[in-house]
Amino acid sequence: MSRISVRGFAVASATAVTTVGSVVGVASGNTTQTPSEDAEALVGSSTLLADLPAGQQAQVQTASLTQQADSQAIAADTTAKKDAEAAARKKAAEDAVSKQKAAEKAAQEAKEREEAKKEAASRSATRDPSSFAPQSSYTIAEVQSMARQIVPADQFQCFSNIVDHESSWNYQADNPTSDAFGLVQALPGSKMSSAGADWQTNPATQIKWGLGYMEDRYGGPCGAWEFWQANNWY
CATH class of the missing domain: 1.10.530.10 (Lysozyme)
Structure with a gap:
């Protein structure tokens, strides 16, 4: 079995750092170190994932995967928001064009009605x-x-x-x-x-x-x- 270093997992996930730090603290007998200190000690000593008990290996891997999933979810949310904003801008532009065309049509119809009214008035004023x-x-x-x-x-x-x-x-x-x-x-x-x-x-x-x-x-x-x-x- 290959011996995989915990360094990559420790720097990739805050959750993983906390978990690994706790493990190192227990292994060294030091229970007063903070999670960040534990992570630094773990990384500095090049502790390998294979050196940890199977349950703690799973915790480290799960924490890393969870952070990756969270990062992907954040990226997906950001993309979705950008797409929604672009769609909203496009819809607003289309609505503005539609309103302008409707206003122009209404103005033209009003003009035609006025001209027809004037023509009718002119004709009604003529003498037989x-x-x-x-x-x-x-x-x-x-x-x-x-x-x-x-x-x-x-x-x-x-x-x-x-x-x-x-x-x-x-x-x-x-x-x-x-x-x-x-x-x-x-x-x-x-x-x-x-x-x-x-x-x-x-x-x-x-x-x-x-x-x-x-x-x-x-x-x-x-x-x-x-x-x-x-x-x-x-």
Whole structure:
């Protein structure tokens, strides 16, 4: 059997040092030495584990193994704590991102609701073309005033830009090279009969038809104006 030195066990475990110290004290007849003094004496004398009784050998080995297990448990706890802290930081970051996205979505939805509300209010404030009393003739100022009351406020400038280019606000403008007619130069002009039989003489009827055409085809006057700028027609 190999003779194993107790030195490694004595320095590895406080519990083992205490146990071995007590053994050495008993063997030497000195019962007044402290555990640390016993350990030093044991290490200094190179006492071998094999020199100890079997029961005391088991105590020394058990103490050393216990300390190793405790060290491993502490290391495992430390690793677990670090992992838990990292997971907590990751979760906090993910929660922050989720909250930010939710806030941005809520803000966008609120903005869309507000815009829809404004658009609805603008449209509700417009006047029905049929409410205008017929006249024998209309000035440009009168036609523009009618348009302001029929076209939604946020779309009026775009509508005005198109009419400026198409007819210069002349509700009787007749294109000599085609059948285009009126404020918005409907082609042919007879298309505007869907808005009213008086399409040739009533600017309100022409405005109503032109607005409907722009909304159906381009989403509104501003969409039509954007297309017009790119193509010089709409």
